[in-house]
Amino acid sequence: MIQVCxxxxxxxxxxxxxxxxxxxxxxxxxxxxxxxxxxxIAQSYPTDPYKNASFWPVPFGELTNLGKQKxxxxxxxxxxxxxxxxxxxxxxxxxxxTSSNYDRCLMSAASNLAGLYPPIGDQVWxxxxxxxxxxxxxxxxxKDGMLxxxxxxxxxxxxxxxxxxxxxxxxxxxxxxxxxxYLTEKTEKEINDLLGGYGLYxxxxxxxxxxxxLPDWTKSVFPDKLKNIALIFFEMETRTPELAKFRVGxxxxxxxxxxxxxxxxxxxxxxxxxxxAHDINIFNVLNSLRIRPxxxxxxxxxxxxxxxxxxxxxxxxxxxxxxxxxxxELKIPGCPSPCDYNEYKTLLQPxxxxxxxxxxxxxxxxx
Numbered sequence: 001m002i003q004v005c006x007x008x009x010x011x012x013x014x015x016x017x018x019x020x021x022x023x024x025x026x027x028x029x030x031x032x033x034x035x036x037x038x039x040x041i042a043q044s045y046p047t048d049p050y051k052n053a054s055f056w057p058v059p060f061g062e063l064t065n066l067g068k069q070k071x072x073x074x075x076x077x078x079x080x081x082x083x084x085x086x087x088x089x090x091x092x093x094x095x096x097x098t099s100s101n102y103d104r105c106l107m108s109a110a111s112n113l114a115g116l117y118p119p120i121g122d123q124v125w126x127x128x129x130x131x132x133x134x135x136x137x138x139x140x141x142x143k144d145g146m147l148x149x150x151x152x153x154x155x156x157x158x159x160x161x162x163x164x165x166x167x168x169x170x171x172x173x174x175x176x177x178x179x180x181x182y183l184t185e186k187t188e189k190e191i192n193d194l195l196g197g198y199g200l201y202x203x204x205x206x207x208x209x210x211x212x213x214l215p216d217w218t219k220s221v222f223p224d225k226l227k228n229i230a231l232i233f234f235e236m237e238t239r240t241p242e243l244a245k246f247r248v249g250x251x252x253x254x255x256x257x258x259x260x261x262x263x264x265x266x267x268x269x270x271x272x273x274x275x276x277a278h279d280i281n282i283f284n285v286l287n288s289l290r291i292r293p294x295x296x297x298x299x300x301x302x303x304x305x306x307x308x309x310x311x312x313x314x315x316x317x318x319x320x321x322x323x324x325x326x327x328x329e330l331k332i333p334g335c336p337s338p339c340d341y342n343e344y345k346t347l348l349q350p351x352x353x354x355x356x357x358x359x360x361x362x363x364x365x366x367x
Contacts, residue, residue: 025308025309025310025311025316027082027306027307027308028259028262028263028267028271028307028308028309028315029258029259029261029267029269029271029272029306029307030082030085030271030272030304030305030306030307031254031255031258031273031274031275031304031305032272032273032274032275032303032304032305033251033275033281033282033285033302033303033304034071034074034108034112034274034275034276034277034282034300034301034302034303035277035278035281035282035297035298035299035300035301035302036063036067036071036100036102036104036105036107036108036276036277036278036300037063037064037066037067037068037069037070037071037104037108037111037300038063038064038066038070038209038299038300039061039062039063039064039067039104039206039299040056040057040058040059040060040061040062040206041056041060041061041202041203041206041207042061042202042203043060043202043203044060044203045187045188045189045200046187046188046189047186047187047188047215048187048203049212049215050207050212055212061102061103061104062103062107063103063104063107063108063111067104067107067108067111067299067300068108068111069111070299070300071108071109071111071112071115071300072111072112072114072115073115074112074300074322075111075112075113075114075115075116075117076115076116077115077322078112078115078116079115079116079117082272085271085272086272088120089117089121089123090117090123090132090134092135092270093270094270094272095270095271095272095273095274096137096269096270096272096273096274097109097113097134097135097136097137097273097275097276098137098138098139098146098147098273098274098275098276099136099137099138099147099275099276099277100138100141100144100147100276100277100278100281101138101139101140101141101144101148102141102148102278105147105276105277105278106136106138106276108276108300109136109274109276110136112274112276113134114130114131117134118130118131118132119131119132136276145246145250145355145358145359145362146250146251146254146275146355147251147277147278147281148277148278149247149280149281152362153246153358154362154363154364155246155361155362155363156243156246156247156362158364159240159242159243159246160236160237163236163240163243164236169236172194172232173193176197176229179197179221179225179229180192180193180196180197182221183196183197183200183221186215186217186218187200194229194233194236195233197226197229197230197233198229198230198233198234201222201223201226201227201230202230204218204222204223204226205222205223208222227296230296231294231295231296234279234280234283234287234294234296235283235287235294237280237284238283238284238288239287241288241350241351244284244287244288244351245351245352245353245361246353246358246361246362247284247288248285248351249351249352249353249357249358250353250354250355250358251275251281251285252348252351252352253352253353253354254273254275255305255348256348256349256352257269257354258270258271258273258307259305259315259317259341262307263315263341279296279301282301282302282303283297285303286303286321286330288351289333289347290333291330291331291332291333297323298323298324301321301322301323301324302320302321302322302323303319303320303321304318304319304320304322305317305318306318306319306320307341308338314340315340315341315342316338316339316340316341316344317332317338317341317344318338318339319332319339332344332347334347
């Protein structure tokens with residue numbers, strides 16, 4: 001409805017009414033999933049000129065100083081974005097963080113928290129140190145089906161084996177036979193599948209990022225051919241909804257559980273939850289929601305789920321993706337923007353599993 005205003009007092013009244021009508025939607029809860037920061041190579045190969053540990057500042061797979069700096073900066077960015085939502089002081093009742101049990105994820109979480117929660121007031125416990133300890137929760141790798149994804153799941157393994165026997169992947173394997181043969185010859189390491197191709201891409205990517213000169217033989221395969229292999233490798237574990245629920249099910253359940261607590265009973269769970277994890281976790285989330293185009297997830301990238309409430313009481317979800325210097329709002333296929341929370345739940349619930357459901361579904365059962 002268009003209002004016509006006459007006179008200063010009436011105009012001021014209209015302006016005030018317009019302010020309340022157009023006031024920003026209220027943020028109710030936030031779930032954050034980020035990738036760890038920069039690390040050293042996770043693995044080497046026999047002919048790698050940089051396979052000696054002396055080339056690296058820390059052991060293989062560990063967080064570098066640059067990785068710490070990026071996550072400290074990301075923590076500051078999160079503080080700036082949510083400064084009016086999060087208390088400046090750390091409060092356990094409103095904040096919870098869970099990390100993959102890998103050192104690089106735990107250290108990224110600690111670095112991020114240093115930027116997000118610099119101690120103030122009575123939380124300053126050492127005047128010469130702008131840092132405070134904040135609990136980071138984790139689960140042993142072999143018991144973690146949410147972040148490290150290393151908990152055994154026979155059902156998922158069988159489904160993936162069956163998927164890889166379909167024409168789509170058999171054709172990919174056939175098309176890359178010469179590439180695998182070339183890589184095996186040059187690396188002196190058996191590379192005959194997507195996993196091997198991805199592993200080599202990752203090693204060369206890190207070495208190139210560290211400004212090491214790559215061997216001449218890599219010029220014909222890196223980055224393009226190996227990047228394509230890496231993307232196919234990432235995509236395969238969430239190619240179908242049945243596969244995807246084993247890779248994102250527990251994470252989606254945590255997000256829905258947190259949001260439901262604010263929609264249904266005024267927030268019985270912390271309003272800000274964080275997951276410190278890996279590139280595969282972010283890729284799985286985006287691919288499960290069929291958000292395109294697919295791409296490699298950079299270090300210290302973050303996906304943010306925001307639950308907001310409009311002035312009319314309607315709840316909706318905003319999905320953000322911050323990678324490197326770019327921050328974009330993602331449109332969820334099948335859910336008009338802004339994505340109504342009920343529609344959002346309808347999309348995520350078929351992919352959501354709590355830990356008990358995940359454990360039960362993982363078991364192979366006879367017909």
